[in-house]
Amino acid sequence: DGGITQSPKYLFRKEGQNVTLSCEQNLNHDAMYWYRQDPGQGLRLIYYSQIVNDFQKGDIAEGYSVSREKKESFPLTVTSAQKNPTAFYLCASSIVDRAFYGYTFGSGTRLTVV
């Protein structure tokens, strides 16, 4: 079955450490996205990528970094510069086609800084 795999589901990080969240898709989607969800707020876009080796900052990119070396993979690194990293992180992918948008979401990673 095609879909998005995010790992791990739960992640604990010590303050000051970088951590990388994995996102892999086998849907052959061109575009991939990282969103952050905080209690009482809508999901906010961190980074997105429409093609391999290219990505753009979203609304809250500070303290995060990404790479897109393969079409299937879009890992997100939460750096020590991110002041409030405890949150729920969702990866998504979509077709890049004006006639049709097929969004698929992963199951998310809950990051807690201890």
Add this chain to the structure above:
Amino acid sequence: KNEVEQSPQNLTAQEGEFITINCSYSVGISALHWLQQHPGGGIVSLFMLSSGKKKHGRLIATINIQEKHSSLHITASHPRDSAVYICAVSGGSNYKLTFGKGTLLTVNP
């Protein structure tokens, strides 16, 4: 002001009731999405629509482009419908979504 506003924020219903969740947006869009998020956090896409009405089982989604408003209806609600329902809009050339804050629906048996 958020570009996507949902109402109500919280909704409690008895099993069997007809449910309506509303979404208003203030920007031009290419499509509007209704999403469902269960307690575990994963999100499922329910509908994507740019005009008219779509139906899937007990779920119905409508959109009025002129009024910039969409509704999600659930007929004969069931406790398993309990979840957060999220409205999101997409537009422009980068296909990214702008999300509402979600509506927490609780259906009691």
